[in-house]
Amino acid sequence: MRHTALAVLAINLCLLAAPAAAEGPRTGAFKTSFTETTPLADGAEVLVRLLHPLAYRQWQADGRIQAGQTIVPSQESWHVYVPPDYDGSEAYGVLVWVSPYDDGSLEENWQHALRLHKLIYVGADRSGNNQSLVTRRVPLALTGLANIEAQYKVDPARIYIAGFSGGGVTASRMAAAYADVFVGGLFVSTSDGLGSDDVPVPPLERFDLMRSRGRYVFTSGDEETTNLVMNERAVDDYRALCVPRVDYIHIPNRTHSNIDSRYFDRAMQYLDNPPAVDASAQADCQKQLAARRAQAFDEVRQAFAAGDKDKAWKLLQDIHVAFGPLAEPDFSHYAGCLNGATLSGDCLATKPAGGN
Numbered sequence: 314m315r316h317t318a319l320a321v322l323a324i325n326l327c328l329l330a331a332p333a334a335a336e337g338p339r340t341g342a343f344k345t346s347f348t349e350t351t352p353l354a355d356g357a358e359v360l361v362r363l364l365h366p367l368a369y370r371q372w373q374a375d376g377r378i379q380a381g382q383t384i385v386p387s388q389e390s391w392h393v394y395v396p397p398d399y400d401g402s403e404a405y406g407v408l409v410w411v412s413p414y415d416d417g418s419l420e421e422n423w424q425h426a427l428r429l430h431k432l433i434y435v436g437a438d439r440s441g442n443n444q445s446l447v448t449r450r451v452p453l454a455l456t457g458l459a460n461i462e463a464q465y466k467v468d469p470a471r472i473y474i475a476g477f478s479g480g481g482v483t484a485s486r487m488a489a490a491y492a493d494v495f496v497g498g499l500f501v502s503t504s505d506g507l508g509s510d511d512v513p514v515p516p517l518e519r520f521d522l523m524r525s526r527g528r529y530v531f532t533s534g535d536e537e538t539t540n541l542v543m544n545e546r547a548v549d550d551y552r553a554l555c556v557p558r559v560d561y562i563h564i565p566n567r568t569h570s571n572i573d574s575r576y577f578d579r580a581m582q583y584l585d586n587p588p589a590v591d592a593s594a595q596a597d598c599q600k601q602l603a604a605r606r607a608q609a610f611d612e613v614r615q616a617f618a619a620g621d622k623d624k625a626w627k628l629l630q631d632i633h634v635a636f637g638p639l640a641e642p643d644f645s646h647y648a649g650c651l652n653g654a655t656l657s658g659d660c661l662a663t664k665p666a667g668g669n
Contacts, residue, residue: 340395347386351459354452356383362490365513383448391457392418394434406471409458410436411480422574430581442479450483475499477571492519497528497584503540506550514637528558528587530580534567555598557590617660
């Protein structure tokens with residue numbers, strides 16, 4: 314008996330001395346805080362991406378650009394859903410959600426689609442429509458993504474931004490401003506288009522990503538009113554600027570509300586498996602875009618010919634808002650006419666259309 318007791322004691326001591334088995338990655342639905350920050354959420358970085366370049370320069374002149382993190386991740390909370398099949402052996406996509414409310418929790422009936430599409434969900438609390446776009450909503454979304462990337466194996470080709478109502482507006486602005494981060498977006502009921510004071514066409518490198526790899530899904534209930542108009546305008550803006558992969562889902566008998574699992578799954582299918590681009594249709598779109606651009610600059614030259622520099626500058630500003638980097642090099646040429654850097658005779662000459 315004494316030998317048996319000593320043997321049991323030895324076994325127990327060995328078990329105590331053995332290292333504990335490593336815990337697997339946390340899965341399922343949970344609420345958590347984070348610790349990591351990201352330079353993408355720095356205050357100055359957010360502003361330079363969200364603001365139109367002309368507006369950004371004015372903010373700089375006014376001393377309104379403040380660098381530094383505007384949130385403390387450990388003092389915030391995010392809702393996370395990691396499909397139970399995730400074990401770290403395969404990279405998963407990420408859906409970053411922007412809620413119109415101060416609750417970032419997951420729609421209950423979306424879990425099956427997230428499992429099916431191997432997507433991790435992250436949505437911030439205290440990120441509703443009453444929160445600051447610049448200092449909270451955008452930084453919270455980016456910080457949530459950065460921490461998911463730090464803790465899980467993530468597929469960078471399947472990182473999406475999404476939101477409902479006012480969250481859809483924020484998500485659509487981020488889709489353009491951070492097109493190098495988000496390869497696609499889902500905008501439920503409400504969104505902003507491209508080529509406006511609120512959503513400038515991003516710099517050419519990021520805009521080329523929107524046109525080459527980007528995919529975007531807009532949804533509207535057919536009984537919505539103002540929001541339906543906003544979404545239709547946004548879809549038209551994307552298509553007019555030749556962003557080719559745009560899906561617009563009309564939901565029958567639906568007012569202003571979030572989408573159910575059926576339409577959520579359909580949206581995820583489009584994002585995960587975007588259609589091939591019709592080369593002929595894309596070439597036709599580019600021709601139409603070049604024609605609109607050429608007509609806009611013709612109006613600028615007419616204003617110069619009439620000696621109306623105020624009108625010329627107003628037209629140039631409108632062009633820069635509508636076309637962004639696609640307005641170059643002509644925008645800089647005619648801006649030079651206004652500040653005297655270009656010879657007056659050249660300002661009346663017909664210039665070859667630039668842009669992309």
